[in-house]
Every structure is written in structure tokens, then in C-alpha cells.
Amino acid sequence: MENTSLTNRIGCRRKELGLSYQDLADRTGLSRSTLQRYETGGIKNIPLRRLNALAEGLETSVMYILGDTEPSNAEVLERGIYDVPVFDSVSAGFGAYADSNVISFIPTFIGHAAENGEYLWINVKGDSMSPKIEDGDRILVRRLDSVENGSVAVVMIDDEAYVKKIKFGRNWIELHSFNPYYPVRRLENEDAARVSVVGLVIEVSKKL
Numbered sequence: 001m002e003n004t005s006l007t008n009r010i011g012c013r014r015k016e017l018g019l020s021y022q023d024l025a026d027r028t029g030l031s032r033s034t035l036q037r038y039e040t041g042g043i044k045n046i047p048l049r050r051l052n053a054l055a056e057g058l059e060t061s062v063m064y065i066l067g068d069t070e071p072s073n074a075e076v077l078e079r080g081i082y083d084v085p086v087f088d089s090v091s092a093g094f095g096a097y098a099d100s101n102v103i104s105f106i107p108t109f110i111g112h113a114a115e116n117g118e119y120l121w122i123n124v125k126g127d128s129m130s131p132k133i134e135d136g137d138r139i140l141v142r143r144l145d146s147v148e149n150g151s152v153a154v155v156m157i158d159d160e161a162y163v164k165k166i167k168f169g170r171n172w173i174e175l176h177s178f179n180p181y182y183p184v185r186r187l188e189n190e191d192a193a194r195v196s197v198v199g200l201v202i203e204v205s206k207k208l
Contacts, residue, residue, distance in 0.1 A: 027057035084108040141199035
């Protein structure tokens with residue numbers, strides 16, 4: 001979709017709701033100058049979190065802003081359902097996070113508008129977490145920098161992202177796979193510091 005279509009939709013929807021730039025700024029937390037530049041095409045790439053804020057402020061959906069024919073979130077917002085982005089791999093969702101990696105959106109129950117931008121779906125590749133998470137399944141992940149011991153999480157080691165069951169102690173971290181063919185990966189002392197938690201796996205959507 002060309003950027004002009006996106007900017008037209010932002011401006012048209014704002015005017016349709018009778019909102020000034022300041023009104024929309026108050027709703028979204030974005031500055032008036034930023035909103036003006038979005039509408040005029042002065043900023044060509046809008047980060048996903050800001051798209052979510054715009055969709056909420058404009059009482060519509062991210063999908064509408066990006067090109068759907070009808071605004072739909074006015075009704076959807078009342079039910080706590082939001083358009084959550086889908087990434088085609090764990091690395092795309094966390095290691096090299098960029099809006100261009102979003103392949104689609106899925107309406108997902110979140111419940112609280114403030115948490116909307118914290119969630120994403122990821123298509124899983126590989127069988128290390130089989131049978132609970134199979135190759136081709138989709139996982140819903142909430143962005144968090146810490147999880148409880150024994151949780152299934154997305155973690156980063158250097159620039160690589162993994163889905164693993166994580167266990168940790170004072171000076172060590174272990175990454176466990178559900179598939180018994182994959183050995184436990186244990187990192188200790190300085191190596192343990194290379195591991196960072198970036199999200200908690202909330203839900204698994206199985207492929208048909």
C-alpha cells in the first residue's frame with residue numbers, strides 16, 4: 001500500500017470524528033507536529049506502536065489505517081479485541097524488529113487498551129518445542145523483560161531469538177526444549193548475562 005493511502009485515511013478519519021490535531025494528540029500521546037507530518041506524508045514509516053495508538057485514538061483498527069475498506073474497531077474495542085501483528089519468525093519479531101516484517105494481523109482478545117502494543121503473534125519454525133509447540137504453530141507473546149522460573153518464553157542470546165522453557169538460578173540460566181532430542185543449553189556466569197528475556201508465551205494456536 002502506498003503511503004498516500006495511509007495518510008489519507010488518518011486525516012479523513014480524524015476529520016470524520018471532528019477531532020483537531022490537539023484532540024488526537026491528547027488521545028494518542030503523539031505530538032501535534034508528528035500527527036501533521038503523518039497526514040502530509042512528511043514521515044513515511046510509522047512504527048507499529050504508534051499505529052496502535054493512532055487506531056485507538058481514531059476509534060478504528062490498524063487494518064483500516066493500512067488499507068481495509070471499513071473502520072471496525074469502534075465495536076471491537078468494546079469487547080477488548082485488537083488487531084495484533086503476525087511475524088513470520090521469532091527473529092523477525094524480536095531480533096530484527098521492524099514494521100516491514102509484519103505479514104498480517106489477527107483480531108485478539110487483549111482486554112486492556114494500554115496493553116495492546118505489548119502483544120504479537122509469531123509463526124514457529126522448527127520442532128525443538130514439540131509436541132506442545134509444533135513446527136508451523138503460532139504463538140501469542142507478550143513483551144516482558146522477566147518471567148517466572150519455568151515459564152515458556154522468547155529469549156535473546158546475542159542477536160538470535162529462541163522459544164524455550166527457561167530455568168534460572170543465581171549465576172546460571174538453562175534453556176529447555178520439550179523435544180527430548182534437543183539437549184538442555186546451560187549458560188553460566190558471564191555467558192548467562194548474554195541471555196535476555198523479551199516475551200512470555202501466552203497462547204499456542206495449532207495449525208490445522
